[in-house]
Amino acid sequence: MNYNFRNSPVIDQVGIEERVARFNTRSIKKQSKLQGLHLALNMIDLTTLEGKDTEGKVKQMCTKAMHLSNDIKDLPSVAAVCVYPNYVKIAKQTLKGSKVKVASVATAFPSGNSTLEIKITDTKFAVENGADEIDMVISRGEFLKGNYNFVFDEIAAIKQACGKARLKVILETGELSTLDNVRRASDLAISAGADFIKTSTGKIQPAATMPVTLVMLEAIKDHYLKTNIMIGMKPAGGISTAKSALQYLVMLYETLGPKWMSNEWFRFGASSLANDILLQLGKEQKGVYYSKDYISID
Amino acid sequence: MTNEKEFNWDYAPAPEAKDHAKIKKxxxxxxxxxxxxxxxxxxxxxxxxxxxxxxxxxxxxxxxxxxxxxxxxxxxxxxxxxxxxxxxxxxxxxxxxxxxxxxxxxxxxxxxxxxxxxxxxxxxxxxxxxxxxxxxxxxxxxxxxxxxxxxxxxxxxxxxxxxxxxxxxxxxxxxxxxxxxxxxxxxxxxxxxxxxxxxxxxxxxxxxxxxxxxxxxxxxxxxxxxxxxxxxxxxxxxxxxxxxxxxxxxxxxxxxxxxxxxxxGGKAANIVFNDAPINQAVEGIVNGIFFNQGHVCCAGSRLFVQEGVANEVIQKLKARMETLIVGDPLDKNTDIGAINSKEQLQKINEYLKIGVEEGLELHQNSCSIPTKGFFCKPTLFIGASQSNRVVQEEIFGPVLTIQTFRTIEEVIEKANNIPYGLSAGVWTDKGSKIFNLTSKLRAGVIWANTYNKFDPASPFGGYKExxxxxxxxxxxxxxxxxxxxx
Structure with a gap:
């Protein structure tokens, strides 16, 4: 295939925003709301990516990932936990025997400013410690310089280092400035071997937004129409309410269709979303809202 | 991980309350x-x-x-x-x-x-x-x-x-x-x-x-x-x-x-060029023709697609149409409501027959429509020509004809070759092309990279018939x- 990322389709920002506004007019009630909330919960990558992370913090979060609530019935678990490479081992140990996967950020997260050797080492370290998924960052500086081949080669090299682990490529859309750039970076990441494309590190504002996610979903759709190959999507950062998660799911459902409606193809990178969904599910079961004190914070 | 059974998400009915609306006998x-x-x-x-x-x-x-x-x-x-x-x-x-x-x-x-x-x-x-x-x-x-x-x-x-x-x-x-x-x-x-x-x-x-x-x-x-x-x-x-x-x-x-x-009346040309933002154009085509069941005098009822992107646009348009919800006008999730009257539905159905008789490919949503009331599925006529009646005459329903074109001169000529001149749409990434077209299309309102936008401050009206x-x-x-x- 001949890749020329200067020829990525153009994006009309006003059109994207109008489409998003239209998704947000959908009214999701009753059974369809329950169905959506359960799915959203099952799609969460429960995340801790702080400088002050410790083994203790990671362990507690992993316990929460497996055991979301004491008294809300028939809950799924979250999809994965997402941690720094040095906590992959403890996460893996804690989650042993559960379905929850371990995702690790790598490649000099969050800036990505390092050498390829270090990025590969970083990735391999996480994989060897048991990471099922790697969340890498692209070199935004090189991308904005128009050095697309550099970015492409880097992704391809990390993909190779991942082995069997699935690769999520973080575009850090908050630094890419235009939707045209978001589309171009999505096309680039997909052709370089990404299994998932992901909006943000969570360290830059704005993080995930619906317009940006829609542009990325369209890139995935166009790729699927051409090749029949499915790519996953992960908006991360800034999605903290059940209502907003349902709006993302409406967008996913009406853009990519039912095939993508599972945690194999869609994830929410979030730390506080799970508890808001639990509040809503609790209300559906009990008819009244819980006090937040009834839901463990991690 | 395996893909389990497909997730079908039928939105539960979300009817708008109507008991507060007072209608006298x-x-x-x-x-x-x-x-x-x-x-x-x-x-x-x-x-x-x-x-x-x-x-x-x-x-x-x-x-x-x-x-x-x-x-x-x-x-x-x-x-x-x-x-x-x-x-x-x-x-x-x-x-x-x-x-x-x-x-x-x-x-x-x-x-x-x-x-x-x-x-x-x-x-x-x-x-x-x-x-x-x-x-x-x-x-x-x-x-x-x-x-x-x-x-x-x-x-x-x-x-x-x-x-x-x-x-x-x-x-x-x-x-x-x-x-x-x-x-x-x-x-x-x-x-x-x-x-x-x-x-x-x-x-x-x-x-x-x-x-x-x-x-x-x-x-x-x-x-x-x-x-x-x-x-x-x-x-x-x-x-x-x-x-x-x-x-x-x-x-x-x-x-x-x-x-x-x-x-x-109107029979607006909605023109999509090869360099258009295609996904947003598809959205604009849908808004242009299916807004208000197509009962819009300025509806973008004649789609012109440049041949380089025709297949892509039609494929995506069909897929987008499948997500349109047709049914109860009072449901908050309904995209396409009822046809305004029995007479209008009959007129639209008559044109659907004419289009098929003219040999055009008819494509409709796979959705079912209510048995009671006046409803019409969103419809495309693919492979239409300038001389087809469904292209020449105003249908005033959710029916879109699709024609292809090769050059900018050709599409200007075809867009203007109609007794009406109320509105038009142009989809391209290139600003100079937009200004070129807006000065040559004989229509009262021309939208660029959008459709059906209204504002009290903006004059509205037509040319010709x-x-x-x-x-x-x-x-x-x-x-x-x-x-x-x-």
């Missing part, structure tokens, strides 16, 4: 600030096109009633309205606007019940845009001298206004707001299939304490409209509707001094004014 004529019985004592039913159930019955105005209404309007014009300081007039118009906002929920529900349009559209588009029109023209009322410097604008007198069924309240606003702002009084007739929101507007006018006779609202069929047009005390006619009726009206007033604006005169904006004041220099 019977409506009389609103003349001289009062509800009066029709002299002929006849009433006709208005139904909900989504269920075919009767909503109410409204008075049938005959020539005598029309005379009463016009006389009331003339009397008030001469004795009250003409003499009132413009800033006082403006206060009444502002009051109507605010009252419409206050009652927007009720108005939206009634608009959807009576006309079949999705509640999402009546709530988010029709009612707010109608209120905005009153706000906008209220602002002009005391600034007319500045709008037309050194020209001394004067009002005309009584305006007879006949409006269509596709945007009942919005069209009433388009007509009444500029007429009042310029100091005229009005007799307005809503369409026979959708009279209810205009009658609710009459209640609002009453509650706003407008001087009796400034706004008169009468109901009836074509004969009522004809009596309005032919009444000698009418000074101005504003009509929105079919080209056929527009021609009859123009003939009827030949030789009189009555001023006229006609906003008639789409009519003449402009509504909206500063230009929308002109048809209701005469100047001393004339």
């Amino acid at each position: 019977q409506y009389d004529l609103f003349i001289n600030g009062k509800w009066v019985k029709p002299t002929g004592k006849k009433y006709f039913d208005t139904i909900n096109p989504a269920t075919e159930e009767k909503l109410s019955e409204v008075a049938l105005a005959n020539e005598k009633d029309v005379d009463l209404a016009v006389s009331a309007a003339k009397n008030t014009y001469d004795k009250v309205w003409k003499k009132m300081p413009a800033k006082e007039r403006a206060k009444y118009i502002f009051r109507i606007a605010r009252m419409m906002q206050e009652r927007s929920r009720e108005l939206a529900v009634i608009e959807s019940l009576d006309g079949g349009k999705p509640i999402r559209e009546s709530k988010d588009f029709d009612i707010p845009t109608a209120a905005n029109h009153f706000f906008y023209y209220a602002g002009w009322a005391d600034k007319l001298d500045y709008a037309f410097p050194n020209r001394k604008p004067n009002s005309l007198g009584v305006a007879a206004q006949i409006i269509p069924w596709n945007f009942p309240l919005l069209m009433a606003a388009w007509k009444i707001a500029p007429a009042l702002a310029t100091g005229n009084t009005v007799v307005l007739k809503p369409a026979e299939s959708t009279p209810l929101t205009a009658l609710k507007l009459a209640e609002i006018v009453q509650d706003c304490d407008l001087p009796p006779g400034v706004v008169n609202i009468i109901t009836g069929f074509g004969n009522t409209g004809a009596a309005m047009v032919n009444h000698p005390n009418v000074n101005k006619i504003a009509f929105t509707g079919s080209t056929d009726v527009g021609k009859i009206i123009q003939k009827a007033i030949a030789g009189t001094t009555k001023k006229i604006t006609l906003e008639l 789409s009519g003449f005169g402009r509504e909206g904006g500063l230009h929308g004041l002109l048809p209701y004014l005469k100047f001393q220099d004339h």
